[in-house]
Amino acid sequence: MKISKVTETTIKETPHKVDARMLYDKDSAQAVHIKLEAGQSLKPHITPVDVFFFVIEGTPEVLVGEERQIVEVNSLVESPKDIVHCIYNNSDKIVRVLVVKAPKPTAKTKVL
Secondary structure (H helix, E strand, O other): OOOOOOOOOOOOOOOOOOEEEEEEEEEEEEEEEEEEEEOOOOEEOOOEEEEEEEEEEOOOOOOOOEEEEEOOOOOEEEEOOEEEEEEEOOOOOOOHHHHEEEOOOOOOOEOO
């Protein structure tokens, strides 16, 4: 059994400049833990594969396409491939989100 602890996983260098840690990286999927401090956000971007976001902590504002809304803890948000999406922490508390891409992208994400 392989167990990955967020706190023991290296922060991944990304264009978003936030705490992003790769927890799972196989051909079938990728899972990344993202922590956003108050006021932080990802840059709007488009991925070549389907993505879902599972909110672990906080109340992020999530953009998928042209829809943007605040999402509660223990909620899952789907974002189809080739559509703009983003996560914003407009609160004064930490936001933690598990981001899963399936299958693992073979093309680069387009940061807008």
